Amino acid sequence: MLRAAATLLLASALTGGASAQLVECRGGQRPTEVAQLLFGRNIGNRFAVSESAWSRFVDREIIPRFPDGLTIFDATGRWQDRAANRIAREPSKIVEIALPGTPEDIVRLNEIVEAYKSRFKQQSVGLIVRPACVSF
Numbered sequence: 001m002l003r004a005a006a007t008l009l010l011a012s013a014l015t016g017g018a019s020a021q022l023v024e025c026r027g028g029q030r031p032t033e034v035a036q037l038l039f040g041r042n043i044g045n046r047f048a049v050s051e052s053a054w055s056r057f058v059d060r061e062i063i064p065r066f067p068d069g070l071t072i073f074d075a076t077g078r079w080q081d082r083a084a085n086r087i088a089r090e091p092s093k094i095v096e097i098a099l100p101g102t103p104e105d106i107v108r109l110n111e112i113v114e115a116y117k118s119r120f121k122q123q124s125v126g127l128i129v130r131p132a133c134v135s136f
Contacts, residue, residue: 025133032134033099035109038126039116040077042090049120054093061115062095065108070097098134 025031041049049057062070073094081088099105106129113125 023131023133027135029133029135032101032132033105033129034132034134035095035097035099035105036126036128036130037095037097037109037112038075038077038128039093039095040090040122040125041092041120043121047091053120057116057119058095061112065112066097066100068098068100070095072096098132098136099129 023031039049039054041047041054043049058072073096075092075094077090077092079088097109109127109129113127116122116125
């Protein structure tokens with residue numbers, strides 16, 4: 001019985017979100033979660049998401065959902081294209097957001113993912129959420 005209770009406590013600590021993080025923040029930082037969204041810019045084998053189309057997407061879909069700010073990086077994505085038996089490469093964007101810590105954070109992130117997939121005919125958008133310590 002004691003072992004079962006300990007297992008349940010550990011499982012809830014590992015899956016509980018920002019309030020159950022396993023990080024200790026120091027120096028005036030506060031615990032939160034940070035999201036990274038990974039956006040490919042090709043459609044099929046051709047470059048299709050221009051800088052202006054990307055900028056409009058950010059202004060219409062991301063900023064309204066996370067108005068406190070974000071950071072955007074240019075990147076190059078690589079993965080194993082099993083159908084063509086080669087390493088595929090494509091220009092990409094990474095968006096990093098220090099999440100506000102509301103229950104709607106994941107819903108908003110998923111809305112952004114679905115909007116990008118739909119608008120730019122993408123198979124997937126990467127989404128990483130991890131615990132972090134932040135200060136501004």
